[in-house]
Amino acid sequence: MQSLMTSVEAASMPLANASTPERFVDAQVVSEFLAVRRAEVLKLTREGKIRGYPYRGEQRHVYRYRLTEVSQDFEALGHATIPTAAPVSQRRKSNG
Numbered sequence: 001m002q003s004l005m006t007s008v009e010a011a012s013m014p015l016a017n018a019s020t021p022e023r024f025v026d027a028q029v030v031s032e033f034l035a036v037r038r039a040e041v042l043k044l045t046r047e048g049k050i051r052g053y054p055y056r057g058e059q060r061h062v063y064r065y066r067l068t069e070v071s072q073d074f075e076a077l078g079h080a081t082i083p084t085a086a087p088v089s090q091r092r093k094s095n096g
Contacts, residue, residue: 024053024064033067034074049077 027045031038045052045063050073052063 022066022068025067027052027063027065030065030067030070033070050074 027038027041030050031041034041041050042063044050045065050065051069052065054061054063056062
């Protein structure tokens, strides 16, 4: 029986030929790899904290990534935690 691989596992598999460049993956695969939201990956890319390679999509830039580079960049952030949303009690403001 053949097992199913996730997109992260498939992208990070070593290639048959060592001289072949690493495959590019999209922001969704990177978000699964880093265990963060896709929006956070795009934000980190726009801020220049992780390397992404833009190319023109139909209406906006689309980024592609190499998992080895993303891993190095994320580690270089100094193991900084990605900010989470404020608790609901702090997000809601009274109207009075």
